[in-house]
Amino acid sequence: MIINSYRNSTLKDEFKTHHTSNQKELKVEMEVRSVYLKTFGCQMNQHDSENILDLLESINYKFTPDPKKADLILINTCTVREKSEQKFYSLLGRIKKYRKNGRVLLGVGGCVAQQEGERLLKKAPYLDLIFGTTNINRLPELIEAARITGKVQIDTEFQENSHSFPKSPCSVSSKVKAYVTIMQGCDNFCSFCIVPFVRGRERRRPSGEILAEIRKLVEMGIKEVTLLGQNVNSYGLNCSGELSFPELIREINRIEGLKRIRFTTSHPKDLSEELINCFGELEKLCPHIHLPIQSGSNRILEKMNRGYTREEYLSKVDKLRRVCPKIGITTDIIVGFPGETEADFQKTLDIVTEIEYDEFYSFKYSDRPMTRASQFTQKLPDQEKSQRLSILQELQKPITIKKNKELVNKKLEVLVEGKSKKNPKRLTGRSGTNKVINFEGPSGLEGKIVRVEILEAYPHSLYGRMV
Secondary structure: OEEOOOOOHHHHHHHHHHHHHOHHHHHHHHOOEEEEEEEOOOHHHHHHHHHHHHHHHOOOEEEOOOHHHOOEEEEEEOOOOHHHHHHHHHHHHHHHHHOOOOOOEEEEEEHHHHHHHHHHHHHOOOOOEEEOOOOHHHHHHHHHHHHHHOOEEEEOOOOOOHHHOOOOOOOOOOOOEEEEEOEEOOOOOOOOOOHHHHOOOOEEOOHHHHHHHHHHHHHOOOOEEEEEOOOHHHOOOOOOOOOOHHHHHHHHHOOOOOOEEEEEOOOHHHOOHHHHHHHHHOOOEOOEEEOOOEOOOHHHHHHHOOOOOHHHHHHHHHHHHHHOOOOEEEEEEEEOOOOOOHHHHHHHHHHHHHHOOOEEEEEEOOOOOOOOHHHOOOOOOHHHHHHHHHHHHHHHHHHHHHHHHOOOOOEEEEEEEEEOOOOOOOEEEEEOOOOEEEEEOOOOOOOOEEEEEEEEEOOOOEEEEEO
16 A cells, blocks of 8 residues: 555554654664665765765664665665666665565655656565655655554655755764755756756755855864755846855855865856856855756757857856866766757767867766657667767867876865775875875875875876875
């Protein structure tokens, strides 16, 4: 039987009665419970998972990296691309064996859960929990209700109040940097993108709440914050009495003790001159921007409903580099969009050569449910899409290496994040332009900004010595 504990009054009464009469017993039970959590997707999903673990800690669940030892197994999913969704279903099939008895609960959240809802049970009838992208705050009650009643709990109804926004956990996992959500959802409806359907329409947090959260993070020792939203550039637009996004960054820049500010994701059509100027004026704003172009062809950009042309994009990149010559620029590119010709693809290759991105994330187009592009004709064969993706990636490799080699013998400021995962004898951190830098150094530097002379350049990182 499928029950939503927030829509069924009978279950509410049953849960309250059982919970009240067995409160002491329940508290003792939960003291020894553990949770395994696997996350797919973007920084927003990563931040959501941080909040999930923080919420569950409040009901005495501790994280375990081993699903075999877990009392609760959760998967936070991504559906922006078909490959991410396939990875989730593959993991779900492998992990169901750990749900051996009623003691172990298995739940799915995030974008696939929001997209599929109750339909997930057709593929995975053994699930105990299905919760949507704005229902994380209700997770503790859903878990308790599922354990008490033995009934499946489903809650994917969009919440639009402030409680649906993920806040920074009370005990942040990193003592150096943290994510701060400033808005959720998207109103752009790019023809290939499922985000408005699984994250909802744009909703903004009040700027006062955002600033208070960042001040609290700084008190906890955080040195760098990354502002999150599906389109942060539209923060404050058409919202009387609220700060614009550049104004919000200027206020954050005034917070004492904070060293660095980053943001993602930035939509080109809403990248204003005021925001571009911030890169030349604000010392805490990192000289790096992720600016997804998706295609270099105006014809394809129009079909994608991106709201800008190739020429407008190039103009904004030029302004960014004039204001901040050392700025690092990364992007997203989709190949094989329906109807993409060889000429369209060549225009994408041309713009990659012209701009010389520091790095990019590239993907083969895949149909997403509910999107307009999924109904387009002239779909390209997968083999052709794979071939174009390979050509694009091979074009970028020497560009990335070249830009990294240009930094050899330069001295860069690096925010030390801790020990390197690959070599614990080394420290690791990032430059302002978001380059990963590994170097030798003493303990006790975590959270400090140090100067590092770059000695060697690799495709995805740099190596240096502390000055």
